[in-house]
Amino acid sequence: MKKKISLLLLPLLWVMGFSAKAQDIVADKIIAKVDDYIILKSDLELAYQSFLQSGDKLPGDARCGIFREMIINKVLVAKAEIDSVLVEENAIDRELDQRLRYMVETYGGDPDKIAQYLGKSLEQIAEELREPIREQMTVQKMRSEVTKDLKVTPSEVRKFFKNIPKDSIPLFPAEYEVGVLIKNPIANKAEKERVREQLLSFKRQVEAGEADFASLATLHSEDLGSASKGGDLGFHDRGELVPEYEAASFALEAGAISEPIESQFGYHLIQLLERRGNLYRTRHILMRPKPSEEDIKTTELLMDSLRQVIIENPADFQKIAVKHTDDKGSRANSAMIANPNTGSTKLLAEEMDFTAFQVVDKMKVGEVSPPLRFRTGDGKDAIRILYFKNKIEPHVANLEQDYEKIQQAALSDKRNQVLNDWFLDAIKEIYIDIAPEYDYCGILQGL
Template sequence: MFCLVSQFVSAQIIIEDEEEAQVVKTDSVDRTSSRKIDGVAAVVGDYIILDSDIDNTILQLKAQGASMEGVTRCQLFGKLLEDKLYAHHAIQDSIVVSDAEIRSAVDYQLQQFLAQSGKTMEELIAFYNKEDEKSFRDEMFEINKSNKLASEMQKKIIEEVEVTPEEVRQFFNKIPEDERPTFGTELKVAQIVIEPKASPENVQKAIDQLNQFRADVLENGASFRSKVVLYTDDKESIKTGGLYTLYRKKPRMVKEFRDVAFAMQEGEISEPFETEFGWHIIYLEKIRGQEYDVRHILLIPEVSQEAVNEAKAKIENIRERIIAGDISFEDAARESSDEKETKSEGGYLINPATQDYNFELTRMDPELYGQIQDLEEDEVSLIVTERGRTGNIKFKIMKVSDRVDEHVADYSKDYLKIKELALNEKRFKVIEEWQDEKIMETYIKINGEHRDCEFSSNWLKK
């Protein structure tokens, strides 16, 4: 059974009593009517935490398969206090989140709730003791918005935290030799990717269809969002109606997509344009300073079986040339690979966690590990057939090199990993200091038995 974490704050009257505080929710239609909702465990700034929030958090974690061994109610309560402190100060710092993005997330969550439970919307509303679908959606909206605000506040706190080489050296030197971390076996991974190409006729067919969508919206008032749900090949974005929020200072999406979006005016729909994923049109829904809410439709031109056969023959030929010694793997990648991210790097993949070429086997993506686990040093793999991020078929060959066995951390060899550890420690201290400061200047009231918790932070302001 799935559960909602009820972290809802709306138009509320907080009645405080020495023994127990209760929340009374004012009816939005009849301001004179009210009913008891739940006991108040805590107030943090403009937010409340209900007694039931802790229970719902436990139920949700269990529903997700998380182990609750060693986790206490007080620890979960402390985490809820932290989240509300972040959310409160996000509002104080004028951090804005996209209401459209939150509403789209709620739509998707409701679809998931209905699918997982097998209930109708009416049964779901009754199960969660809500008055109607609107109040249910409103509560989910506030939950999601609060969580998003908390997340953005945390990012803001640490976004400018950096470590100098001297700080990294000092961090490493203060670790006793017998306590230094051990890094698992590492290696580099390279690949050559060949993707079948759609015919010019099929490309034009996709462009024509996008132009039809565009005209139908602009000339006939059709819903862009409905067309996303019905036609887009970006299946992941269906849950949000094709919505993405772009930030000028934080690149998201590929460059071609950003260039088109940032050149548009609010309410415009772009002409069809191409990226590595296929052909798109963008509807610029809202501009909020440096943030752009855009919806897009992606169409991937159909690829013929003949093109698939040609691509497979091409990569077979490349593999034969490498094994025969006619060309190196790296030069073959630069010459022939269709993967832009790795082509200029001789086919070498960049580890997203460390931004270098080294992958630790124990932390490698399971799918990638499965593809290279049996390869010897500099051995060229058999041809791997897989689906790309948008479902398109592609062929690739792989190799591993520069294998380094498990070893105790070495400052010169493992500098980037040690730097990341030092940075994480500094970020933790910055967040800790921020929390200590904000707790003291924020209105916080802990009620009833919750005051007996042993908190890691000074929530009781003793």
């Protein structure tokens, strides 16, 4: 049967429906098959409930729009398998670790509260999240592969903007440009030694046959992504992990355990599981020394001194921040907070993290905040100074002020068309079957 589809670039709302209660999930039934992949009715209902809770809007029937996106994602995953487009396990581990840390923070930093509310341990949640995350990252990688060389010329940008009906030209809200200087408090020697001794104790227990390395990793490792797998990081090639970790791993015999190794992530206790030439498989227990209140206050005093220098020389903020920051991301962006969607330095209020916006919203352009405590994405305590560089007032979109955004919109439009054309070709290689009761969505009509 010939059918047609338009490609939507919606977020994956359905990765894990943690907010849904078990009694709300409808009985499972296969409602679509895409090659070897299936979509269950409960998958769709969980995604739909998540969409309703998000407050977002979709044109037409939202349930059909979400169902269409789920089918498209399955096609992308199926085609990735055909084309051997794979996501590395360490990338999945990092994403899983970040999501688990966010969940722990949401529940007040207590994993037991998560288990109490959801009826699942953190390890069970990690196991359930791994494959949906793999699928999401595979979808993102496939989309990136299809459109990786896509560009728009200035004439294409102007043409795109000219073709927008006058009554549809958007009114852009206020935008902010904010600089940031970040320092990570350094734990004192006594705390570092405590962590080292704890890891050495684990090593002695395993070597004496009193404990199992994997069990200790599950219980104690602060790398939440690998902890759910007994600390197993899978196979890696040279250059993929931090140098200190790699060097210690290659110095081990299979089954042997390292001394505690320090890296930018904390202290690792490493066990080599297997080596095949330059490929090696390890598991580890990661523990991070925790800065004391005194350590944090010492960093705050340093940051306050830097703030005074910046106040006296505001034009030199970026130069000072790039020199002193501990954050590689902002250093690479000339000490400016990058827009997570476009990579530019212009941010809508909702594109800043909430606590940063609360501070900036009370500042005047050119002002520098006092040192502020916050938690980084990987769960570390840190101190930051914010510099309110510029504010662009609300205005009707125009090429002079908004070229970057219009360029991104033109590129997105071109990307959608390329992805749609790619999909129409890809679907010829892939079997798709949709349950009759969902034919009303018209997802594949006309092909």
